[in-house]
Amino acid sequence: MTGRSAPPKLNPAPEKTFTAERWAEAFESDPFKSIVKKRSGFIVPALLLFSGVFFVLWVIQSSFPAVARFPVYGWVNVNFVYTMAIFPFVWILGYVFVRYIRREVYPLEDELNRKFGKGSKYE
């Protein structure tokens, strides 16, 4: 994967060497279904949480100015603390996602590759 690319072909569209049957079988396979389930199992709640955190910021800034300016430490107020807390929150969510995918999903993708990719019974 890391070497130089192969000599260019005349038609550089994404390669389509698999047959439709091979793709359909891969789509219906257990590893692929598990991949979809595991990915959605993280992504959907993560996006909901992420949207919720931003929605609360919007509500505080738009509708509760007294809460936004409420002092936390000296002149540092709730609006500033909440805004700054979003930075580590978003980063941690991203980091946990990458760890999760590498631990839970990549082994399934390897399994799918062994069944349907290069070197499988199809070749």
Next chain:
Amino acid sequence: MNKLSIALFLVLIAITLVITYWSAKRVKTTTDFYAAGRRIKGWQNGLAIIGEFLTAAAFLGIGGLISFYGVDGQIYSITWFASFLFVLLVIAEPIRNSGKYTFADIVSYRLDERKIRPLAAINTFLISLMYLIPQMVAAGALSKLLFGIPASSGLIIVGVLMIIYIAFGGMLAATWIQVLKAIMLLTGAYVLAFLVLRQFHFSVNELFAAVANAKDLGPSWLEPGRWLKTPWERLSLGFTLLFGTAALPHVLMRFYTVPSKQHAQGSALWSLTFMLIFHILTFIFGLGAAVLVGNQLIKSLDSGGNIAVPLLARTVAGGQGTLTGELFMAFLIAVAFITIIAAVSGLCIAASSAFSYDFWLRVVKRGNQSHAGQVRTARLAAFGIGVLAIAGGLLLRQVNVAYLAGLAFAIAATANLPTLIFALYWKGLTTKGAVIGMLGGAIVAGVCVLTGPQFMGKQALFPLANPGIVTVPIGFLLTYLGSVLTKDAHSEVMFKELAVRSRSGLEAES
């Protein structure tokens, strides 16, 4: 100041030309030209991606905005940063797994290529050009402000350098110039933040107290509402930036430069990390400039606030007339200018690939063009785009073209994102649905921006300057309705292929 800045700028330009020469010798295939040979590592691509984003608007603009209006300006920092989580979760890996060079590769994979690719190419071309022209105009204005040279000369210099970088070095040169720029920008930003905080004994509370107690400022600088007056304005700006960023063609293209899905995912996380370490500092620059430089002086030199950060650098590094103060200011000015050139180069390659690869090779030539011919067309396209951008910048430099950047974000979020998301995740997408969504979305976004306050000012017919909260749902709805009302058996069959390929990396381009 000007001579020192120009000298530093020339040194940086010399370095970028060496990078371009080095890259040009390595660009032999179309993959080298469009995707840097897919040899860029995750952290390198992460730096290059933030290089695309840390434009003059981010580096100079947010600081000026916070200086003039207070912490409301942080919305740009927080939303640009957060948009990369969306990219990481939903887009980065599937894009790398399914396409070859461009956004159009993904949508035409399962849809009727003859209908969808030209449209995707036109959208990509227009988005990139609309984002490029304001950058060129800003480059001219900044060159006058920062170096004291005429705006038209500055604009032409930027355009010519952009053509040289891309026509000779392609994506490889663009990537390494972005990496260089990102490293310098982050270094400069941290030195500046250190020097500013030192003035306040490294206490954010002391900085805030200085803002609250300053004669021309006050506690309102630390509260939301000074700039964004209505809740809808705030929500819509966030929405447009969040979703527009995720569908900008020059950002999506970056995920093809890495060798594998792991690197694509890694580069999105790296870019999130680098964005974090830059954007947590913007309030220090803005509030620091407001207190230490003063908004009156900043406004007297530039009503847009773009000079706030360089002036702050001079003040905290020793002050006007001191060697350290002038040197640090000159360094930041030179970096800011390199920032602009690197940013326009990324846009240039996105626009030229839309023409040379999506339109010329895939539509006109039906994929039949020799390899050498493809690279030649790509180089000519880069030259043409560069000339167009210079001409557009010169023609429009007296006009306020800030709305064009807003329009680019709005079209990306409204027209491209729904098709991209549905192509990857929804079985029911049809070619007609995608055409209706892309065409309709672009028209809706265009109408809302051109009848909105950014273009019409106080006579605006549409109330929101950034229309994302209205147009993005319309874009999704148009694509959905267009799809459920039409049939496309081919797309349904191909969905299985694309779903497996995008989510597992099976048969991904190497």
